[in-house]
Amino acid sequence: MNEHEIAACVDAASAANGIALDAEERARVILHFTRMAILAAPLLELALTPDVEMAPVFRP
Amino acid sequence: VTGTVPRSALEIAADVRSGALTARSVTESTLAAIARVDAKLNSFTAVTAGRALAEAAVIDKRRAAGEALPPLAGVPYAVKNLFDVAGLSTLAGAKLNAGDPPAASDATLVARMQEAGAILVGTLNMDEYAYGFTTENTHYGVTRNPHDPDRIAGGSSGGSGAAVAARLVPLSLGSDTNGSIRVPSSLCGVWGLKPTYGRLSRRGSYPFVTSLDHLGPFAATLADLAECYDVLQGADPGDPACAQRPLEQVKRAREQGASGLRIARLGGYFSEHLTPPAAAAVDRVCTALAVTRTLELPAAELGRAAAFLITASEGGALHLPSLRARRDQMEPLSRDRFLAGAMVPAAWYVKAQRVRAWYREQVQALFADVDILIAAATPCPATPIGSEWLEFGGERMPLRASLGLLAQPISCIGLPVLVAPVARAGALPMGVQIIAAPWREDLCFRVAATLAAIGAAAAPLPAIHA
Numbered sequence: 001m002n003e004h005e006i007a008a009c010v011d012a013a014s015a016a017n018g019i020a021l022d023a024e025e026r027a028r029v030i031l032h033f034t035r036m037a038i039l040a041a042p043l044l045e046l047a048l049t050p051d052v053e054m055a056p057v058f059r060p
Numbered sequence: 061v062t063g064t065v066p067r068s069a070l071e072i073a074a075d076v077r078s079g080a081l082t083a084r085s086v087t088e089s090t091l092a093a094i095a096r097v098d099a100k101l102n103s104f105t106a107v108t109a110g111r112a113l114a115e116a117a118v119i120d121k122r123r124a125a126g127e128a129l130p131p132l133a134g135v136p137y138a139v140k141n142l143f144d145v146a147g148l149s150t151l152a153g154a155k156l157n158a159g160d161p162p163a164a165s166d167a168t169l170v171a172r173m174q175e176a177g178a179i180l181v182g183t184l185n186m187d188e189y190a191y192g193f194t195t196e197n198t199h200y201g202v203t204r205n206p207h208d209p210d211r212i213a214g215g216s217s218g219g220s221g222a223a224v225a226a227r228l229v230p231l232s233l234g235s236d237t238n239g240s241i242r243v244p245s246s247l248c249g250v251w252g253l254k255p256t257y258g259r260l261s262r263r264g265s266y267p268f269v270t271s272l273d274h275l276g277p278f279a280a281t282l283a284d285l286a287e288c289y290d291v292l293q294g295a296d297p298g299d300p301a302c303a304q305r306p307l308e309q310v311k312r313a314r315e316q317g318a319s320g321l322r323i324a325r326l327g328g329y330f331s332e333h334l335t336p337p338a339a340a341a342v343d344r345v346c347t348a349l350a351v352t353r354t355l356e357l358p359a360a361e362l363g364r365a366a367a368f369l370i371t372a373s374e375g376g377a378l379h380l381p382s383l384r385a386r387r388d389q390m391e392p393l394s395r396d397r398f399l400a401g402a403m404v405p406a407a408w409y410v411k412a413q414r415v416r417a418w419y420r421e422q423v424q425a426l427f428a429d430v431d432i433l434i435a436a437a438t439p440c441p442a443t444p445i446g447s448e449w450l451e452f453g454g455e456r457m458p459l460r461a462s463l464g465l466l467a468q469p470i471s472c473i474g475l476p477v478l479v480a481p482v483a484r485a486g487a488l489p490m491g492v493q494i495i496a497a498p499w500r501e502d503l504c505f506r507v508a509a510t511l512a513a514i515g516a517a518a519a520p521l522p523a524i525h526a
Contacts, residue, residue: 009403009405010400010403013402013403013405014399014403017380017383017384017402017403018384019383019384019399019402021399025396025399028396029396029399029400029403031396032396032397032399032400033400033403035458035461036368036369036372036400036401036404039364039365039368039369040365040369040408040412042361042362042365043362043365043366043369043408043411043412043415044407044408044411046362046411046415046418048414048415048418052414052417052418053414053417054410054413054414054416054417
């Protein structure tokens with residue numbers, strides 16, 4: 001994600017979540033989101049087969 | 061400072077059992093020590109004197125009646141303030157929770173400690189909602205490291221680490237989602253255990269990231285840690301993640317020592333994120349255990365990234381109502397991270413959970429050929445209060461989010477870890493992680509017992525102590 005995409009994502013998600021950010025808050029949230037996007041990039045690129053499930057065992 | 065040698069939990073229990081001490085006298089001296097010493101540390105957020113004296117009276121009455129006393133009879137302990145304690149609001153480090161109704165009953169682990177005869181003397185400071193590694197809590201104050209009060213105790217269970225390090229209590233309980241038992245154990249120089257995910261019941265504790273939350277004990281001696289862990293075990297239908305496993309006690313396992321176990325040091329990611337004191341602590345432990353093998357955890361960096369994203373997303377979602385309406389009352393050091401977490405796309409979260417499952421399979425395969433993995437618990441010893449950055453080599457990382465970077469890839473897949481305190485004369489303490497396959501806490505204790513027996517690991521007594 002580039003910086004414009006990150007800013008757009010934060011703006012859209014804050015609106016969808018009903019969170020009004022002021023300009024300073026928005027800048028700080030974008031900083032943290034950018035750090036997460038950097039961490040997420042290789043994880044999102046990893047190719048997994050469809051059988052890799054997120055919850056292999058559910059015990060009611 | 062009294063100048064006396066602090067007594068371990070097992071010594072206190074033996075003295076109460078023999079009649080050399082009463083539970084009341086132990087409790088009174090503990091409460092006096094907290095009043096005298098904790099002003100310098102700020103590890104406690106509440107002292108439960110009334111409850112403690114009442115619990116002590118029950119123990120003394122049982123002894124007077126000739127009853128056999130349980131294993132921790134008369135032993136004082138304290139819990140991170142995210143545990144429910146009947147009659148207290150469960151703070152979880154948050155100002156927002158201070159007005160919550162008092163807990164109606166004790167958390168399962170607090171109830172188990174009471175059944176074992178232990179005496180609850182108070183609740184302990186933490187990072188707000190456990191989202192931090194420093195216990196620099198804006199609402200309740202910073203918890204100071206007993207070995208150097210200008211430095212952090214680590215977090216998020218900072219009060220749990222500091223109170224045991226200062227010998228205010230021989231035992232405490234904390235929680236660990238990404239390192240919150242292991243980081244303060246390392247920085248405060250005490251023994252800590254993050255058991256296998258699902259081993260100990262979390263019923264009655266304030267959640268942070270339910271996919272990753274664990275509870276566990278801290279202690280000043282390894283024998284006390286084993287005893288405490290053994291009384292905490294047991295299935296609990298009240299925690300949907302708590303496994304239906306029999307008690308697998310570790311007290312006896314310790315006697316076998318590390319002999320015959322296949323032990324390797326973790327390289328790669330785990331050797332690239334070390335300051336010289338952390339590297340020296342790992343070297344000391346590996347030399348003591350004659351470890352010659354080095355293994356890499358496949359995809360450790362991806363495991364850490366998965367834990368980071370799952371944490372941010374689940375934590376942000378949990379606190380969304382407060383983030384919308386009352387975030388001005390939330391911790392300034394973490395609320396922006398909670399906000400960013402609430403905005404993580406669902407596809408990222410789901411992928412992180414699937415990567416976690418894949419990564420767990422990769423690491424499980426490793427255990428066919430090795431029993432124990434050794435790694436530093438933190439990249440560095442305790443840092444000065446207020447530090448913003450962690451630096452090693454040419455790399456600079458935000459400290460508050462990075463102190464757990466060696467702990468996260470392990471808890472992400474729920475492996476049991478025992479932190480051994482490695483003390484060097486004149487240096488700050490540093491903890492080393494002793495990591496085993498799921499449900500093999502016994503092997504962690506065997507290796508720790510060897511380190512303790514040869515003096516390679518021990519909880520150093522700080523100048524500030526009870």
